[in-house]
Amino acid sequence: DQQIIFRPASEGSIAVSGATMFAGYPGGIENYYSSSANAFLLLAVKGPVGQVFGVESVFHYSPPRVERSAPLNYQDVNSFTSNLLVPFSTENIPSEIIDSLGLPVVPDSIRLRIASQLTSEVDAYGTVLLPDGDFEALRVKRTEALDTRVDVLLPFFGWQDVTDVLLSGGLIPGIGNDTIVTYQFLNDTEKEVLVEASMDSTGQNVQQVIFKNGDAVNAAKDRSIARGELLRFYPNPFSDVLNFEARDQLPGALQIQFFTADGSLVKTIDVTTSSPTSVNLAGLPVGSVLFKLVNDRGEVLQSGKLIKQ
Structure with a gap:
């Protein structure tokens, strides 16, 4: 059960244009957000890029990634796109990856291109039973199709896509196409997601469940004596x-x-x-x-x- 606390963006370690708040996550990751009456947007992330290279970087979503939108009603379907373009110096990339490309020259730089197509469907409604109370909630199924490509910058040739070469070598996990399915449970008063369930690669089995708990004031976690919201x-x-x-x-x-x-x-x-x-x-x-x-x-x-x- 991970407690996520949002703080003013000015308290973060970097300045992100348009960000009003940020949240810290394990591993030194910082997410920067903006919030309005209609959407909660992820603007930028500072931290390791992840399983692709694991290099510390700051990357910006363009357009911003939609974390939540409003209003939401049963059977609503929304689609969102976002992209990441993350450049690196070749000095930060393991030599075996560069060598596997079989290029006559060392690339000037390398970059990730990540395209996200997210479909959000409100597919159910009902009551969520949690230790802190019972909540009337909507269930939102989020299906995200990711296409992660790797480009290298070569003298005279410009940017060249080398994703297929890297896939055949098997040196870099996490590139190519992937689909991520999550279920979020939200109600009309809690801004934070009540429960989020991440599915496995088949989309049929639950891989991880995160419960959001708003009680960070008392470490002992008082239990509500009355279930539900007064x-x-x-x-x-x-x-x-x-x-x-x-x-x-x-x-x-x-x-x-x-x-x-x-x-x-x-x-x-x-x-x-x-x-x-x-x-x-x-x-x-x-x-x-x-x-x-x-x-x-x-x-x-x-x-x-x-x-x-």
């Missing part, structure tokens, strides 16, 4: 003003506690009515905003994550 927060992401309303009759006097990504309590709101209410959070930095809904005994009734943009 309050609905919207819009998510929000700019300055956040609205909330009760889904049912409230069980007595409650309080909402808002925290920054590092767990600092920044605002408390007493909830005294089931009617829609607004709270001004203009003073909070962009990125993840964590919340807890507690009763007068300090018991956690609901917790989660919001995104301020």
Whole structure:
């Protein structure tokens, strides 16, 4: 269970134009995002390119990769394309790979061309049962067709595609064509994906399941005493003003506690009515905003994550 915390892009180690937030991942990887009412976009990634070369680099998606889009309704189908062009110096490439090309001269440089065609289909809806509560959710099937090519820059000849030569030698895994299938479960209040299941190469068997948990404030992970969501927060992401309303009759006097990504309590709101209410959070930095809904005994009734943009 990996906790992903979004922070202002200015706190990242690089500057990415248009990015409003970033998140760190294992292995020193940093993803840079922009968020709007209609889409959550991945702009750039800093870190190893992966299993192809494993060289530290910064690469930008063009156009940005769509991580999530809104609004979503049952049976919606959307298609997105994105491309990566990642150049390297030949000094960073193992000599056996260069030698396997059988070229009369050493290439000036080498690059990866990665083309992505992503189809997103809302193919089911229902209730997701999680330790933190029950959530009404849409299931989104994401099928991504990847075409990863390798080019070398030769004097007088320009860029030449050498993918087929490298495939025959078997020295570089991860190039050529591949299809990745994942299932995401989302609801109308949690910006973060509730559950993501990655399938194997057949697309039929689950290979990995990641559960998203919004409770990063307390390492002990309080368990909600009431399953489900008492309050609905919207819009998510929000700019300055956040609205909330009760889904049912409230069980007595409650309080909402808002925290920054590092767990600092920044605002408390007493909830005294089931009617829609607004709270001004203009003073909070962009990125993840964590919340807890507690009763007068300090018991956690609901917790989660919001995104301020």
